[in-house]
Amino acid sequence: MAGIDINVNKELLPGLLGSPDGLAKLVESVLNQVLEAQVSESLGAQRHERSEERLGYRNGYRVRQLYTRVGPIALQVPQTRDGNFSTDIFKRYQRSEQAFVLALMEMVVQGVSTRKVAAITEELCGVSFSKSTVSALCLGLDARVKAFNERRLDDQYPFIVVDAMFIQARQDDRVKMRTVLTVSGVRIDGMREVLGLRLGNSESFTTWDEMFAWLKQRGLSGVAYVVSDGHSGLQEAIAKHFHNASWQRCQVHLMRNIVGHCGSKIKAQVAAMAKRVFGADDPLEARKRLTEFSAQFAKSAPKAVACLEAGFEDAMAVMALPEKYRKRLRTTNMQERLNEEIRRRERVIRIFPNDESALRLIGALLAEQNEHWQEQRYFNMDEYVQWVQDQAQIKDENNIVAMTA
Numbered sequence: 001m002a003g004i005d006i007n008v009n010k011e012l013l014p015g016l017l018g019s020p021d022g023l024a025k026l027v028e029s030v031l032n033q034v035l036e037a038q039v040s041e042s043l044g045a046q047r048h049e050r051s052e053e054r055l056g057y058r059n060g061y062r063v064r065q066l067y068t069r070v071g072p073i074a075l076q077v078p079q080t081r082d083g084n085f086s087t088d089i090f091k092r093y094q095r096s097e098q099a100f101v102l103a104l105m106e107m108v109v110q111g112v113s114t115r116k117v118a119a120i121t122e123e124l125c126g127v128s129f130s131k132s133t134v135s136a137l138c139l140g141l142d143a144r145v146k147a148f149n150e151r152r153l154d155d156q157y158p159f160i161v162v163d164a165m166f167i168q169a170r171q172d173d174r175v176k177m178r179t180v181l182t183v184s185g186v187r188i189d190g191m192r193e194v195l196g197l198r199l200g201n202s203e204s205f206t207t208w209d210e211m212f213a214w215l216k217q218r219g220l221s222g223v224a225y226v227v228s229d230g231h232s233g234l235q236e237a238i239a240k241h242f243h244n245a246s247w248q249r250c251q252v253h254l255m256r257n258i259v260g261h262c263g264s265k266i267k268a269q270v271a272a273m274a275k276r277v278f279g280a281d282d283p284l285e286a287r288k289r290l291t292e293f294s295a296q297f298a299k300s301a302p303k304a305v306a307c308l309e310a311g312f313e314d315a316m317a318v319m320a321l322p323e324k325y326r327k328r329l330r331t332t333n334m335q336e337r338l339n340e341e342i343r344r345r346e347r348v349i350r351i352f353p354n355d356e357s358a359l360r361l362i363g364a365l366l367a368e369q370n371e372h373w374q375e376q377r378y379f380n381m382d383e384y385v386q387w388v389q390d391q392a393q394i395k396d397e398n399n400i401v402a403m404t405a
Contacts (some may be wrong), residue, residue: 027074031089035087039078041084141355145363148370149197153215156222157185158384159325160195162201165342169352178355179203180342180362181211184335185329189221190379192334195220195371197363199355207239214239218219224388227332228254230311245259249314250332251278257311261303270304271299277308278330286312322387325379341365368395385402 040046045054061076078085133139161184169178179200185193196215201206212220225237227248238247262270273293280286290312294305318330328334342362352358 025063025073028075030073031073034078035075035078038087039080043080043088056084082217086278109253134208141360141364145360145367147191148367149359150218153193153195153219153221154403155193156188157193157220158188158193158222158224158225158381159186160184160220160223161332161335162208162226162228162238163332164234165339166229167342167352167358169199169355169358171355175351176201178358179207180333180353180358181207181210182366183215183224184338185220186380187379188385190377190381192373192378194338194373195367197366199359201232203231205233205236208234209240212237225329227329229332230257230314244318246320247314248329249311250330251315252331252333252336254308254311254315258304258307261307262297262301266297268394270301273297274304274308277312278315279325283316286319288315322383324383326396329380337367338366341369 027266029203036329043054043056043058045051047058057080059079059081061078064075064077066075077087098301138261155364163182165180167178167180167181168175170176179202181198181200181203185195196211196218198211198214200211223242223245225248227240227250229250230253237248238245239397250257255271258274259267259271271298275288277286277289277293280289289310290389292326293308297305318326321329342365345361345365346352349361352361
């Protein structure tokens with residue numbers, strides 16, 4: 001679709017801060033202009049434009065409500081005489097929102113919701129809905145989420161980022177902690193993908209072992225670099241399934257561990273010095289700064305020193321890559337941002353009514369995010385591909401020298 005010129009009514013701007021629905025009005029205005037642009041492109045002509053390239057004519061509007069994170073908005077959806085105009089605005093936006101609403105509906109049906117949740121659900125979905133209505137709605141969304149989460153992974157994924165978070169869900173009339181395991185990757189063409197989602201009882205070797213085996217069964221290959229935190233079970237599973245890959249320990253997670261080992265009076269100083277170590281331009285400078293860190297805090301924060309020294313090599317694995325790839329691959333921030341979106345919904349729901357509801361909501365969110373990721377390249381991989389070729393050539397030359405020595 002070509003670029004769209006968006007005009008904002010000046011009367012809306014003062015309301016952005018002064019009115020609770022100001023932002024919703026702005027979103028409504030922008031999306032309605034997008035719809036106008038879409039129908040003009042579909043018909044090959046603007047409103048009232050005489051053109052030999054015109055493919056059809058408008059036929060009024062129909063109003064559709066869209067419930068968004070900034071509040072309900074009314075969209076004027078254009079109609080055409082042949083009835084062929086369609087828009088993907090609702091489909092793309094509402095998949096994750098529908099999952100969110102369905103989770104609330106299930107809670108109400110099962111009698112485990114608070115008054116606040118019930119009120120939200122009634123406002124979004126209508127006052128009355130039955131268990132059979134909820135089930136029917138769930139089936140349609142479940143099929144789409146399952147198709148996304150079980151699709152083939154036929155590309156090469158040199159970089160993958162691994163993370164876990166914890167939620168609460170009901171099982172057998174009890175509330176239990178559940179581990180949400182997620183893996184994202186960067187393809188050889190530089191585009192990002194959400195590769196998979198699973199629920200587990202804990203963040204253990206067995207859980208991650210099953211997760212990685214499942215991803216490989218679906219076609220995951222070409223992994224050269226894995227980013228994660230330092231959980232021992234996760235490390236063991238990574239070593240088993242990606243034994244030829246480099247492991248990068250997330251510097252943010254390690255920083256939290258380091259700061260957690262020192263007194264409150266020197267936390268800021270310790271964090272600043274550790275950050276200086278991670279920010280070095282080359283391995284020699286990083287090691288020099290590590291020595292300075294150790295000398296400065298040997299007495300005041302010996303456990304922090306031991307923590308950084310133990311994790312240094314794994315946290316600096318990123319230094320082996322070309323410089324342009326280091327900043328984004330030294331932490332799990334790419335995955336953490338997905339977790340933040342999940343947390344926003346989870347704070348309202350608090351306790352998922354069942355595992356299926358959790359998978360539905362989280363899977364829909366990840367599918368939506370995956371679509372957004374396809375709109376922009378994350379890395380230009382040309383330099384990486386050349387670097388891999390150069391490394392292979394150096395290795396071959398070294399082998400020849402060793403054989404002839």
